[in-house]
Each structure stands twice: as C-alpha cells, then as structure tokens.
Amino acid sequence: MLRIKNTFKKILCAGLAAVTALSMTLTVSAAEPYKSYIYDFWGDPIPSQNAYRIDKTVTGYDMGLSRLSDPTDPLFIGEKASSRLSNAKDMYFDPDEKEFWIADTDNNRILRLDEELKVIGAYTGVTDGGNFASPTGVYVKRSLYEPNPLYIYIADYENSRVVKASVESETELKLVQEYTRPETDLYTVETFNPSKVVADFAENVYVVCTSVNQGAVQFNRAGKFQGYYGANRVEVTASVIAQKLWRKFASNEQISGMKRNVPVEYANFDIDEGGFIYTVTEAANATTDAVKKLNPAGYNVWNNNAGDNYVFGDMASEYDPTQNQTYTTRLTDICISDNGLINVLDFSTGRVFQYDRNAELLCIFGTKNSTNDQRGSFSNPNAVEAYNNNIYVIDGSKNDITIYSETTFGSLMHEAIELYDQGRYSEAKPIWENVLARDGGYPMAYMGLGKAAMNEGEYNKALDYFETAYEQKSYDKAFKYARNDFIEANFNTIVTVCVVLIVWMIVVSKLHKRGKYVIKGRFGKKSRKGGR
Amino acid sequence: MYEFTPIGWLKHCIFHPVEGFEDLRWKKQGSMRISLTIVFFLFVAMVADHQMTGFQFNQNYVKIFNVVPLVVQSVVYYFTWCVGNWSICTLLEGEGTFRKICIYSAYSLVPYIVCTLIKVLLSNFLVQEEAIWITALTYLGFGWSIVLMIQAMRACHQYSFTKTLISMLLTLIAMLLILFLAILLLSLFQQVYVFVYQIYTEIAYRIRG
Numbered sequence: 033m034l035r036i037k038n039t040f041k042k043i044l045c046a047g048l049a050a051v052t053a054l055s056m057t058l059t060v061s062a063a064e065p066y067k068s069y070i071y072d073f074w075g076d077p078i079p080s081q082n083a084y085r086i087d088k089t090v091t092g093y094d095m096g097l098s099r100l101s102d103p104t105d106p107l108f109i110g111e112k113a114s115s116r117l118s119n120a121k122d123m124y125f126d127p128d129e130k131e132f133w134i135a136d137t138d139n140n141r142i143l144r145l146d147e148e149l150k151v152i153g154a155y156t157g158v159t160d161g162g163n164f165a166s167p168t169g170v171y172v173k174r175s176l177y178e179p180n181p182l183y184i185y186i187a188d189y190e191n192s193r194v195v196k197a198s199v200e201s202e203t204e205l206k207l208v209q210e211y212t213r214p215e216t217d218l219y220t221v222e223t224f225n226p227s228k229v230v231a232d233f234a235e236n237v238y239v240v241c242t243s244v245n246q247g248a249v250q251f252n253r254a255g256k257f258q259g260y261y262g263a264n265r266v267e268v269t270a271s272v273i274a275q276k277l278w279r280k281f282a283s284n285e286q287i288s289g290m291k292r293n294v295p296v297e298y299a300n301f302d303i304d305e306g307g308f309i310y311t312v313t314e315a316a317n318a319t320t321d322a323v324k325k326l327n328p329a330g331y332n333v334w335n336n337n338a339g340d341n342y343v344f345g346d347m348a349s350e351y352d353p354t355q356n357q358t359y360t361t362r363l364t365d366i367c368i369s370d371n372g373l374i375n376v377l378d379f380s381t382g383r384v385f386q387y388d389r390n391a392e393l394l395c396i397f398g399t400k401n402s403t404n405d406q407r408g409s410f411s412n413p414n415a416v417e418a419y420n421n422n423i424y425v426i427d428g429s430k431n432d433i434t435i436y437s438e439t440t441f442g443s444l445m446h447e448a449i450e451l452y453d454q455g456r457y458s459e460a461k462p463i464w465e466n467v468l469a470r471d472g473g474y475p476m477a478y479m480g481l482g483k484a485a486m487n488e489g490e491y492n493k494a495l496d497y498f499e500t501a502y503e504q505k506s507y508d509k510a511f512k513y514a515r516n517d518f519i520e521a522n523f524n525t526i527v528t529v530c531v532v533l534i535v536w537m538i539v540v541s542k543l544h545k546r547g548k549y550v551i552k553g554r555f556g557k558k559s560r561k562g563g564r
Numbered sequence: 565m566y567e568f569t570p571i572g573w574l575k576h577c578i579f580h581p582v583e584g585f586e587d588l589r590w591k592k593q594g595s596m597r598i599s600l601t602i603v604f605f606l607f608v609a610m611v612a613d614h615q616m617t618g619f620q621f622n623q624n625y626v627k628i629f630n631v632v633p634l635v636v637q638s639v640v641y642y643f644t645w646c647v648g649n650w651s652i653c654t655l656l657e658g659e660g661t662f663r664k665i666c667i668y669s670a671y672s673l674v675p676y677i678v679c680t681l682i683k684v685l686l687s688n689f690l691v692q693e694e695a696i697w698i699t700a701l702t703y704l705g706f707g708w709s710i711v712l713m714i715q716a717m718r719a720c721h722q723y724s725f726t727k728t729l730i731s732m733l734l735t736l737i738a739m740l741l742i743l744f745l746a747i748l749l750l751s752l753f754q755q756v757y758v759f760v761y762q763i764y765t766e767i768a769y770r771i772r773g
Contacts, residue, residue, distance in 0.1 A: 074627055499619055505692075508620040512691045 065406045066399035072475055073502035075347040081471040083386070083395035083442030084423060086408035087435040092116035095143075096151045107202055109154050114139050117431040121168040122187075122228065123415040123424065127370050128174055129182070132417070134426065135170040142170055142186060144202075147419065149433060153202040158195055161207035165190030169228035169240070172199075176233060183208065185237060187226035194226045194239050194251075211237060214249070214257035230303045232328070238301070238309065245297040247330070248311075262330040264295035264313060267320040295321075300415075304368040308333070312363040312376060322363055323376060323391075334391055342391050345378055359400070369418030371450060377425065382410035384423060384436075388449050392476060395445070397436060398425065408434060421446070441470045448480055457484040475501050486510050491517060570595045577671050581711050585668060585719035596663060599670035606673055607638040609680040618687035621698060641739070645669060648738035649717070649731070656731055658721030668720045672712030679705025 070080040092115055099105040100113035118138035125132050131152070132145040140163065144153030157163035169187030174180055181198040184205060188195050193212045197205035213224030221244050228240040238248040238261055247263035266272060272293050279287055298321075299314035309326045323344040325333040334342045345361035352359060364379035373394070374387040382400030387393055399409045411429035418424070421443065423436040438446065444467050451460035461484040464477045471477075482497030483506065491514035498507035519526065543549070566587060568576055573593045577584035588594050611634055614624050646669055650662045660668070683701045690697060718728040 074625065076627075495619075504620050508692045511618075511620055512693075515689070515691070 064397070064399075065409050066397070069396060070475070071343075071347060071393055072473075075343070077347070078473055080395065080474060081441040082397065082439050083445055084384075084397045084436035085439050087422065087437040089407055089432045089434050090149045091432045095145060095149055097143075099151060100154050107151065107154055109141070109156055109203055113141075113154070117143075117426075119412075119428045120426050120431070121414050121428060122170050123417050123426045123433070124170050124172060125417040125419050125424070126172045127419070129172075130419075131172075132419075132424070133170045133172050133184070135167045135186070137166050137168055137189075137428075140164050140166060142167060142184070142205075144199075149435075153199075155203060155205050158197045158205040158207045159200075161195060161197070161210065162191070164188050164195075169226065171230045173231055175235065177235075183231070183235070185229045185231050187229045187239065189225055189227060192224045192226075194229055194237060196231075196237065209255050211239065211251050211255055214251075216257055218259065219249070219257065228300050230301055230309065232303060232307055232309075238303075240298060240301065243297070245294050248298075248301065248309075262309065262311065262324065262326040262332070264298060264311075264321040264324075266293050266295045267315075298324075299363070300365045302366050302368050304372075305370075310366050310368060310374065312366045314362045314364050314379065322361075323366065323374075325391075344376060344387075344391070345385060346381065346383070350381065364413070365415045367416045367418050371446070372453065373418065373446070373449075375416050375418055375423060377413055377416040379413060382413050384416055384425065386423075388476075389453050392479075394449065394476065395442065397423075398434075408436075410434070441467065444470070445474070445476070449476070452476075452480050452483070457487045460484065479503055479506070482506060482510070486513070489513075566591065568593070570598055574598060574671055574674065577716075578674055578712065581708075581715050585671075585712075585716045588668070588671075589664075589719050594664070594667040594671070596667060599667045602670040602673055602677065603639055603642050605677050606642065607635065609677045609684075610634045610638050612684045613680050616684050616688075618690070620692055621687040621690075621695070642669065642673075644739045644742050645735065648742055649735040652734045652738050653717075653721050653731055656721075656723075656727070656734075658723065658731065660717075660720035664720050665717075668716035669713065672709055672716040675708035675712065676705040679708075 064082055064085060068080050068082045069077045072078050097113075097117075098115040099107045100109050101111055101115065102108055103111070117134070117136050120134050121137040122135040123132060124134075130147045132147070132149060134143040134145065136143050140156060142155040142164065143151060144155070146152050155164075164186065166189040167186050168189045169185075171185040172182065173185075174182050184195075184197050184199055186195045186197070193210050195205075195207065196209040196211070197207050200206050211226075213219065221241070223241075223243065225242040226239045226249075227242055229237060231237045235253040236258065237251040239251070240248055244260075245263070247260035250258040250261045252258050275290065275293060279290070282290070296313050296315040298311040301309050301311040303309050307328055311321075311324045311326065313322050321332070323334065323342070327333055334340070336342055345363055346359075349358050349360035351357075359380045361378050362380040363376050365377040367375045367377075369375065372389045374389075374391070376385045376387070377383075377398075378385065380400070382398050383396055384398045385393065386395050386397075398413070400411070400413070410425065410427050412427055413425050414428040415426045416423060417426075421438045425434045425436070426432075427434065444463055448460045448463040448467060451457075451463070457480065460480050464480040464484070467474055467477045468481075478497045478501035482494045482501060482503065485491070485494035485497060486506070486509070491510050494510040495507060495514060498504075498510060566576065570593070573588060573591075573595075577588055580587070611631070614634060615626065615629060617624075646662065646666045649665050649669070650660075652658075653660060653665075679701045683698055683705070686701070687698055714725075714728055714732070717723070717732060718725065721728070721731065723731060
C-alpha cells in the first residue's frame, strides 16, 4: 500500500516537474530597440503598438557589390571598386521599374539595385560628361516623350552640376543635359552645389542647392533657369522681431553690420503622383515650414496660417542620459509611398514618422540613441524610401540599408487608413475594431469608428468616439445631428415645458401687480421687515 | 428713499449702474456675507467654465484638473485687488474703507459670474456655428462687470471719473507688486526651510555617529 502510494507520488512529482519545465521554456523574440509611441491630441506621447518591425539589414556585401571589382563580371567598373557603401547620401525607389537607386557619395558612384536589393548596375560617370564627384542626390523617371528613355537626374555636388542622362546599359549613362550655375542676375549665390534633385512630368528639374535659401532652383526641359520654387519663410522668433525693431532706428552702416534674417533652406524633397512636391527643412526645432506640400505654383497646401494645425516630428526635444545629449527634431528626408503615406525621417533621433494623406500621425519607429550598433537603430540616417509595405532607411555611417516590414497591427492600420481616406468609413469599421483590440489607445481608430457611427446615424455613439479621440470639429458635427434627433424625439415635452413656464411667469407677474406674492421672504421685492 | 432686502440691494446695484452704488453708500447698505458668497461663486463659475463647458467649446487642458490656478485666478486675485485698491486709495484720499471696497467690488462681479454660468450651460446645447451667442455672453458679462466696477470704485471713494480710472490702473500695478513680493517671500521661506532642514539632517547624522 505504502509502495503504491510512493510510486503514485513519484509519478505525480515527475509530471508536475515536466509541466513546470515546459511552461518555463523561453519564448525568444527580437524586440525592437525602442519603445513605440504616438502623440495624442494634446501633443503628449502615449505608448502604442509597433506598426513596423525590423526585417533585416542589407550591407554592400549582401547587395553583391563585390561583383563591381570582378573583371569577369558584366558589372565590372574597376579593380579597386569598393564592395561596401560609403556615406550614401540619397536613395530613390523608381516605382515604375521597381528598382532602387543609391547615390554612393564617397565612392563617387551611382548604384542600381533590383527590388531584392541586389546590384544590377553601377555608374561612375556619364559618357561625354566625365566622372561624378560626390553625387548626393539621385532621381529616376521614365520620360513621357517618345521614345520614352529612362532618364536619371544626378546632383553632382563637387562638380557643381546636375546631370540628366539616359540609362543605356548596366554601366553606361549617356549625357542628355547638364545644368550648371545659372548665369543670371537673379541667381545671387557664388556657388552652385546641388544636393538633391527631382523632376516633374514635364521634365522641369528642381534642385536643392546648399546655401540657396530662396527655394529650389528650377530649370525647364531645355535647361534654362526658370527661377526659384517654394521658398521657406523666416521663422518668427523674439530675436527676429527685436531686430526688425532695431532696424527702424539704426543707421545704414549699422544695418549693414547686422545679421540678416533669412529663411532656412530645405533639406530634401519628394514628388508624388499628382505632381505635388513635399519638402522638409532640417533646421533643429523648425516649426515654420518644417514639412510643406507645395502645389505646382509653389503654394504651401499645409499652411498653418490658414487656420490649420499641422505638426511634424517630435513635439519636444528629448534628453538621453546615457549620452548626455539632447536631441531635437531635424527632419532630413521625406518619401511619399505609392499608397499615399508620407514617411518623414528625423536625422537626430533616427525616427521615421509616418503620416497619412492629411498629415495625421500614424506611427513612429526607428531610433538612434546609444544603441546604434543594434539592428534598427541608426547613426547617420540619410534617406528613407517605401516599397511594397516595407520601409527602407539608408545609413551613411553604418553603410547599410535597414528594411522595416509591417506588423499585423501595421497592416491592419494601413488597410483601415486606406479605406478611411477614401471616405469608406463603414467598411473600415471592423478593421478599426481589430486595431483597437491590439492598441486600445490608438487615436485614429476612434476617429474612424466615430465617422463610421456618424455615417450610420448612430450619433450618440459617434459622440463617445470623438470625445475619446478628442476631435472637436467632428464632435461638433455629430452633436448637431444628435441634437436634432433629440429635439425631434422630445418635441412634445419641450413645447409643454415652455408653455407651462411662460404661463407661470405671466400669472406670477399679474399677481405681483395686485400685490400678492407666491414666494414670500428674502427673494421678494419687499419683505415684512423691509431691509436691514 | 429705497427699502430693500440685502439681496434686493444687490439687484438694485447691478441694474442701476449709474446711481446704484451711490444709493448703497448713502443708505450704508451692503453685506459682507453676500460678498464672500459672491467670491465663492466666482470660484465656482471658474471651475464650471473649466470643467463643464460643452466638449465642442472647451479649449482648456482638461486632461489634468488642478484647482490651484483657479483658486488663484478667483479668490486670490479678488483679495489682492481689494488690498491693492485700499492701499492706493488711502494714499489718494479715497473715502472707502477696506470693508466697503470688498463689498462693492464683489457686487460688481455678479454679471460676470452669471454670464459665465449661463455660457457654460448654453455651451452644452449649442454647436460651433452658433458660437456667436457664447462670444456675446462673454463680452456682455465682462463689459457689464467693468462698468459696474468703475462705478463701484467711484462711489466708494467719491472720486471723479478720471481719478477713478487712474486709481484702478494703479491698483493693477499694486496687485502685480503684491503678487511679486508674495512669490518672492514664498521662495525665500522655502530656502530658509531647506536650510533649516539641512542643518537638522547634518546634526542628526552626527548624533547617530
């Protein structure tokens, strides 16, 4: 009997131990080296789900850049061609050809990669045009004019020129047009150092030049200087106002000695399918014109002076105790993905801020801080691109490309945003509910659910959602309908109460005139005592 | 001439901006108890305006509710006004006593309080298209109270119109000075407290060894 009991105990113990051991197995997961957050209505950071996770990093070796120094390879460009990137300043994704283009600045070459980021072309110069010297910007677009050649635009920084060339083969570019410093009185700067370049459908070329603060330099198709495009404005600070006052009293000599208040030039731009040009300004804590959406006339569509409140980047500067450094937002690159989402890259914190078409913040990912040896954190993030729901960030110091892919939360959120932006609120409703199940504090989800409820006529529900999202304008609209419903439903009661009140007041005033009081004492006109 | 209850006197003052306070002074009326109630209601109106305004009109930071700024904006400002006005007008040969200043000032705040409360109530029924009513009420309450305040101070100190304005302006400056000194005093006492506390800690450590 005792024995049986012991065996039973042993078995029980072993079983329990097994269960405990199994339940203690570690679930290994590579967490992102940062905490995901988003801003609420008040501009306070609130925790959020990761919309992107780090998929992988791709170095020059992974791209197959060693082929460039292999004489037997068709991509051979030189014995000493480096097999790694070096301080790459720009990256462009060509959505038509599904190819990436990288301005490999310190290696003085342009790289062409397929969608898997394998090298399929390398260019060190153009035929009849010499070699590149520190190319810092690249843009590629197939021409709409017959016979539709593939044109590449390169900001050839050290050579002080912008090159427009047609892509002939894997290693050959043919010069089409060279844009150099405009010889006109309008162009006042001595140098012409193009850093970034884009072109529109009519093949007008827009060039961001270092130390040109009147806007982008614009050339037409024939290469003629057209003027400046979309200048920034001067940020109004206390010192700017003070100087404006001093100028009123100062003599001409004193004025000539004063600092001039000029706007900050913008750092980078991108062009979307509709021909709108989006610019970013890299000045630390720029609040004026930090991100602009310019129409073809150069007018900023996202104009806060028109009564809107567009905010980009981080709200406040951030102190990192491990590095004893304060980071303030410096937006360095912007990318409009094919689904209309806007990705803005912050150089100083290494964060990518993603916005929808209406500049509503969707998610924030990426980091810099003290952990830049880790995957997914950056040292010199230079450019951001988007393709196939992935985000690509190129780092000029780590010399690699980091690929972020969507999480389930991210893909749901993007799906819902797509429907939301098209105004299909009811279709987005189940998706938003799914998003909320993953992140109960996601402001856009409440906006979406609120609009869906409003569309379906459930105004009181919509009011709840809008209050949670703190969206006063939409709340106001819903409130108007809710109020109408309430009045319609309770019309009889309201009228009865009003009539009773009016009759009561008339009766009371008639009685007062006859000297009778319904309520006697303190609140009547005369009390029995009559004052103090 | 007039025989009113204390509340009746209040009503008389509010609806007769020109003569009301003169009558009040002539009849030696006005109740301190009612004045303090009015100041309390000023505070209540401020809280209501901060917390109970309709969602579509509320521009305040409602995420955190802190009552201290509201107390300062109502009760503290009121008493600073009274003290400041009393100190200025004593120097400027005003006839009002401190009690009178308190009572007259409080009485003239009533339109502002009433309009604010009505505004809060209305903001829960109106939409932004009809915001003009809210704005109108704000201006009405404010303007009426200012007119009353000028009349109250004039009657209280028996000043001419210009002198009243000048004395009120000086009162504002005096308020600033008082508040500045109060904050200074507060921070100084805080430093003294920290100093004493440090000495105490030091001694405590030494005694313990």
